[in-house]
Amino acid sequence: MSLTTAVFTGWHRFLAVFSADDRQRLLENLCDAYHAEAGAVAQFTQHAHRMYYPHFREGLLRIAAEAAAHIPWLEEKILALGGTLPQRSFTPKMGRNSWECLRLDLEKAQRGRVNLLEWIHTAEQVEPEIVVGLRRIRAEKQQHCEELRDMLMKSDPYTPPATTTPHEQVEPQKQAWFEQRKSEWLDQERAEWEAGGKQVPWAEWSGEREFRWATELPHRDLEWARRLAEQGAE
Numbered sequence: 001m002s003l004t005t006a007v008f009t010g011w012h013r014f015l016a017v018f019s020a021d022d023r024q025r026l027l028e029n030l031c032d033a034y035h036a037e038a039g040a041v042a043q044f045t046q047h048a049h050r051m052y053y054p055h056f057r058e059g060l061l062r063i064a065a066e067a068a069a070h071i072p073w074l075e076e077k078i079l080a081l082g083g084t085l086p087q088r089s090f091t092p093k094m095g096r097n098s099w100e101c102l103r104l105d106l107e108k109a110q111r112g113r114v115n116l117l118e119w120i121h122t123a124e125q126v127e128p129e130i131v132v133g134l135r136r137i138r139a140e141k142q143q144h145c146e147e148l149r150d151m152l153m154k155s156d157p158y159t160p161p162a163t164t165t166p167h168e169q170v171e172p173q174k175q176a177w178f179e180q181r182k183s184e185w186l187d188q189e190r191a192e193w194e195a196g197g198k199q200v201p202w203a204e205w206s207g208e209r210e211f212r213w214a215t216e217l218p219h220r221d222l223e224w225a226r227r228l229a230e231q232g233a234e
Contacts (some may be wrong), residue, residue, distance in 0.1 A: 007228065008024050008069065010107070012204055015123075017193050022122065022125050022126045023081065023126055025122050026069035026081065026119075026122050026123055026126045026127065026130070027078065027082070027083045029119040029123070030074055030077055030078050030081070030083070030119070030120050030130070030155075031078060031085075031086050031119070032115065032119070033074055033116070033119055033134070034071065034074040034075065034078060034085065034086055034135070035086045036066075036111075037071055037074065037112075037137075038071060038086075038088050038090065038107055038110070039066045039090045039092070039108075040064070040067045040112065041064050041067050041071070041215075041218055042090040042092050043090070043092035043108060044060050044061075044063055044067065044091065044105055044218075045064045045217065045221060046092050047059045047060055047092070047095070047101035047102070047104070047105055047216050047224065048060035048064065048092070048096070048097060050094070050095070050097075050101050051098050051101070052097070052098040052155075052159050053098070055104070056098060056151055059147065059151060060105070061218060061222040062222055063105075063144050063148070063219035064221070065218040065219045065222050065224075066140060066144070067140075067144070067218075068136050068215045068216075068217075068218045068219065071215050072215065073133055074167065077130055088211075088214070090154045097157075097158075097159045098155055098224070099152065099155045099156060099157045099158075099159055100157075100161045102148060102151050102152040102155055102219055103152060105148050106145065106148040106149055106152055108147055108156050109144045109145045109148055113138060113141045113145060116134055116137060116138040116141065119134055119184060120134045120135060120138065130131070137210050138176070149197065154189050161170075174224055176210075177224060178220060178224070181196075181220055182213060185213065185215075185216065186209060189209055189212075191204055208226070
């Protein structure tokens with residue numbers, strides 16, 4: 001083998017290893033982003049129910065719903081790169097009152113915005129298409145930071161902890177409404193599965209639907225909050 005051929009071959013091997021390392025790093029970053037978004041959805045949703053003021057509750061639920069919309073895209077990219085989805089197990093930090101919850105939520109959104117810069121830099125070297133999606137998520141994260149900061153500034157650090165509210169008093173009604181919505185949603189999903197020839201085994205399909213429903217919850221929570229607000233205005 002000539003010296004030129006040896007150098008050429010060695011250089012291509014080096015580039016192949018470098019590319020594989022970058023793709024693995026990108027996959028790890030996407031998994032981190034997935035875990036961060038799912039954790040944010042869980043935290044914002046729980047904190048929404050501790051808000052003293054209804055408009056703060058609705059604002060947090062809307063932010064949670066927008067964050068939840070990122071999860072299917074991240075899931076798709078992780079699987080396309082040959083990865084497996086991270087475990088969805090979270091213990092959200094809870095504040096003593098609305099103000100502390102909002103402070104924790106702002107800190108979480110700010111961390112996510114900073115981390116996304118690093119993840120975007122990695123993606124630029126591997127998958128330009130993924131860069132577009134990550135930049136979109138970061139732009140929404142920036143908007144969420146501004147909204148959370150505005151809510152925090154308008155909140156009182158000495159706001160008493162949220163006690164029993166009319167919303168909590170109708171919890172049984174809310175659960176019944178959620179069950180009805182889930183049943184309707186599953187019926188529609190099942191009809192599409194059957195029309196598609198049942199390409200996925202039932203057990204796998206059922207597990208996927210439970211996961212999908214979990215990502216739907218913030219949207220349903222927001223729908224419920226708006227429904228209550230409309231009833232209160234009547």
